[in-house]
Amino acid sequence: MNANLMSRNDLVLLLGFSLVVLTMPIWLAPLGAGYPDLLQRFMIYGIFAVGFNILFGLTGYLSFGHAAFFGVGSYTAVWSLKLLTLDAIPAMVLAVIISGIFALIIGFLCLRRSGIYFSILTLAFAQMSYNLAYSVLTPITNGETGLQLTLSDPRVIDAAVGHSFVGQPIPTLFGTPIGGYAGFYFCAAFLIIAFFVAQRIAGSPFGMMLKAIKSNQTRMQFTGFNTRPYALSAFVISGMYAGLAGALLAVTDPLAGAERMQWTASGEVVLMTILGGVGTLVGPVIGAWIIKYFENILSALNDNILARFFDVLPDGVDSFLVKVIGKFVGDGWHLTLGLVFVIIVIFLPGGIMEGVRRIAAAFRNRGSTPRTSNQTQAAE
Amino acid sequence: MSNGNIVLHVADVHKRFGGLHALADIDLAVEEGKTHAIIGPNGAGKSTLLNVIIGKLAPTSGQVIFDGTILTGRKPFQINQLGIARVFQTPEIFADLSVLHNVMIPALARRDGMFKLNMLRTLESETAIRAEAEHMLEDVGMIARKDMMAGSLSRGDKRRMELAMCLIQHPRLLLLDEPTAGMSRHDTNTTIELLKKIKSRGMTKVIIEHDMHVVFSLADKISVLAQGRIIADGTPDQVRGNPKVQEAYLGGAH
C-alpha cells in the first residue's frame, strides 16, 4: 500500500484487528459471550476507549469527564430517531457533531489548566452535565425515566417519504432493522473505522506532536509550537469518539438515561485504557472487552448459583466459600474489578499490552544467546 | 571591532524574585553573526537572563528587542517562531521519543508553523524532513543512535541532540546555556568544533559557559555577570585583562 496512506505494519495490524473483531461471535461463543447484546457493547466501549486513548494515551491529559460526551451522543441520537428518522446514519452523524461542539467548549475551558487541575475540571463539568440532565434539562433528557422512542414521535423525514411503522419503533439502516447480529456487525464496522482513524492519527505528524506534548510540553513551546490547539484538537476528537459510542448505544438500545454521564462511567473508560495499556492502539480495546466481559459474567452470578457450584464440597466449607465469593460477584463485582485494577497497576503498570510484550520478549530471548549489555547501550 | 548590525538588544532589564535582585540594570547588545559569551559565577543570573530573553520569565522591568521586534510579553512559541532557539542547562528533550523524531519535530515546527492539523500524512511520507534530520544527526555525530530512545542517551549525547534540535531550525539567534557542562574533554572539543562550524554559517549566538577554554576559543565578545549585574564587557582580551573580572571570577575559577 502507498506509504502516504499507511505503513505496512499498520496495515497488518488493521487487518488482524478486523479479523479478530468480525469473528468474535465464533470465538466468544465457547466463553459464553457470543450473543449480540454483549458483542454490541464490546464494540461500543471499544470505540469509547480507542478515542479516550487519543487524549489520555497520546497527549497525556487525563480526563475524568468523558462520559458527558458519551451521554450527549446518546441523547442526540435518540432525538434524531424521534424527530427526524429511524435511520441510524443521521442519528450518528448528528451525535458526533453535537458531542464535538460540546467537547470544544468544555475542552477550551478545561485546557486552561494541566495535570491534576485539568482532571478535576473535566470531572466538575461532567458532574454538572449529569446534574443538569436530571434537573433543568428534563424537557430534553426526560430526567430519571430516560429518553425513549414512542409511536407518537413526529419523525418528519420518515413522514415526508411516507414511511409508517407498526408496533415498537426500531432504528434501521436503509430500512433494515438494526438488531441482533446485524446490530453487532453494524457496530463492528464502526469500531474498525474508529481503529483505522486512530491508527492514522497516531502515525501522522500531528500524532507525533501529541506524543511530544505528553513527553515534554515545555520543550514543545520552546520549539515553536502552540500546544493549546493541539491538546484541544485531541480533546475534541476523543469527545467525538465518545459521542459516536454513545450514539451506537442509543441506536442498538434506544433509551438514553442520565446515568450514562455519571462519574463512574467516566472512571470506567479510564480503567479500560489503563488495564489494556495506555498509549497503545489495541490495549484500550482489550481493556474495554475484559471489563465488559467480567461485568457481564460476574454481575450475573448470585449466591444461589455459587451454592449449586460448590455443592460437592462438605457442608460448612461450601457455605463459607459462597459467603466470601458472594461478596465479589453480583452487585459486588466492582470489588473484583478494583482488585484486578490494583494488581495490574502495581505489577504491570503498562497494562495487558506490557504483559504481552514481556511474554513475547521472554520467548525471543530463549532462542538467542544471552546478551551481556542492554541493547540501548550497545551504541556507546 | 566594527559596529555591525545589533540583532539582540536587552534594554535596562531588571528581574526580582521576591527580595532577590536576580538581574539588575542589564544592558546588552549582540551583533549579528557574532558569538557573545556570558560568564560569571554560579547564581550570577546567567540562566535567568536567557529565560527573560526567550519568554520563560517576564522581566520585572525593561525590554528585550530582537531585530526591531519587542519580545517582552510574547509567548515562548512566538519567540521561537521569530527565529530564536535555545539549548537548556539541563537538557529539555522528548525522552520517550526516538532521537530521530526528537530532531524531526523542530524541523516540522519550522516548516508548518505553530499549529497544523497534519493528520492526513504519515510520518514515513515526510521524507524531506527525515533526510534533513538524518543529515543534522550526522553533523553532530549521532547518526548511529538515531533509533534510540532519547531518554536513554548519555548526558553528553542528550546535549548534542538538543543542539541538533535547535540547529535544524536554522535560528537567527541561538542561545546556549552551558552546552558542554558534564561532557568529557573529548566531547567538549567535538562540540567546540561543531560550534565553530556553525559560526561560519552566520548564526548569532549567545553562549553561557563555565569552561574558559571554550569561551576564549569561541567568543567575539564577553560580558561578565556577577550578582545580577554586568561588571565587565568587551573583547576576550579586554575581559581577560580586567582586574575586576580577575577578582570576581577568573581568579576563583582558575
Ligand SMILES: Nc1ncnc2c1ncn2[C@@H]1O[C@H](COP(=O)(O)OP(=O)(O)O)[C@@H](O)[C@H]1O
Ligand atoms: N524561577 C526562580 N524563582 C526564584 N528564584 C530564582 C528563579 N530562577 C533563578 N532564581 C535565583 O536567581 C539567581 C540566579 O540564578 P541563575 O540565573 O540560575 O544563575 P546562573 O548564573 O548560575 O545561571 C539564583 O540565586 C537563583 O536561585
Ligand SMILES: [Mg+2]
Ligand atoms: Mg545557569
